[in-house]
Amino acid sequence: MSTLLPPAPPDDPLTSFFWEAARRNELHIQRCQACGTYIHMPRPICRNCQSFDLAGERVSGRATLYSWTQTFKAFHPYFVERVPYVIATVTLVEQEGLQLMSNLVGIDQANVDEEARMGMDVEVDFQDLGDGYIVPVFKPVGVAL
Ligand SMILES: [Zn+2]
Structure with a gap:
């Protein structure tokens, strides 16, 4: 068995919540805290209401x-x-x-x-x-x- 690791995602503050949740065996998806829209892939702004108030939430x-x-x-x-x-x-x-x-x-x-x-x-x-x-x-x- 090889100890070679697969290519990992870049260290990115926009997506770090997703990988941190995965390490706890939880699936979290970005959600707009203003209108409730889930967004994936994570973005800096809500495509529905243009709010910047986005956070990862468990699904x-x-x-x-x-x-x-x-x-x-x-x-x-x-x-x-x-x-x-x-x-x-x-x-x-x-x-x-x-x-x-x-x-x-x-x-x-x-x-x-x-x-x-x-x-x-x-x-x-x-x-x-x-x-x-x-x-x-x-x-x-x-x-x-
Ligand atoms: Zn929104």
Whole structure:
């Protein structure tokens, strides 16, 4: 097993809440404190009401599968032993159109088209990639990893 780590997100004050929450196995999404709109990816201003009063808030982690694709080519040495894997877009239940790109796990990564269905219920889980780098991933509801 390699000790090579995947490329990590940059240290960015706009997104640090997301990664800090993931380290606690919680999914937090930026939310406008003035109008309640959830926003992802995080931005400095609310696209609905132009407020600067934005903060990360914990969400349920429940979502539906919107789309997915398999990745067969390793674009970084970390992924050489991990292809194929599935990249998915999920729609969080908290707000219509609130989408997050992640990985779909808990299914056969080589046969995703047999096991995944658009609109299927998924839920967040967390994977520790090493060195405190924990990422939210999604799996079919009730599947144990
Ligand atoms: Zn707003």
